[in-house]
Amino acid sequence: MKTNNRQPEDRLFRDLTALMGKEVLIVTHATQLNLLGQTFRPIFCGTIADVGRGHVTLEPVVFKMVNAPFYEFPMPISIPLEKIASLSSDIRCDTVFPLT
Known part of the structure; x- marks a missing residue:
C-alpha cells in the first residue's frame, strides 16, 4: 500500500484556503528567529493574503515580540507549510497574552 506523504500538508492547504482573508495566529517550529537584530519567538498573527502549494502569505502581519x-x-511574509507547528483562527491579532 502506497502512502501519501503530502496528506497533512494537503489538508493544511485546504484549511488555510478556507480561511483566506481571515486573521490567523501561526507558530512555527523554530525555537527563536532573528530579524533586523531582534530575536523573537516564532509567533505571527495576520490576515491570510495568499495560500499556495507549500506556503501561506500573511499581510498585514504582526510579530509577537516581548x-x-x-x-x-x-x-507580507510567506511561511512554508511544513514549518507551521500550530495554527489558530480563534485568536485575534490584538489579543494580549504573555510571551515569556
Whole structure:
C-alpha cells in the first residue's frame, strides 16, 4: 500500500484556503528567529493574503515580540507549510497574552 506523504500538508492547504482573508495566529517550529537584530519567538498573527502549494502569505502581519508585542512588519511574509507547528483562527491579532 502506497502512502501519501503530502496528506497533512494537503489538508493544511485546504484549511488555510478556507480561511483566506481571515486573521490567523501561526507558530512555527523554530525555537527563536532573528530579524533586523531582534530575536523573537516564532509567533505571527495576520490576515491570510495568499495560500499556495507549500506556503501561506500573511499581510498585514504582526510579530509577537516581548518588547514589541504588536510590531506590524512593513511587508507580507510567506511561511512554508511544513514549518507551521500550530495554527489558530480563534485568536485575534490584538489579543494580549504573555510571551515569556
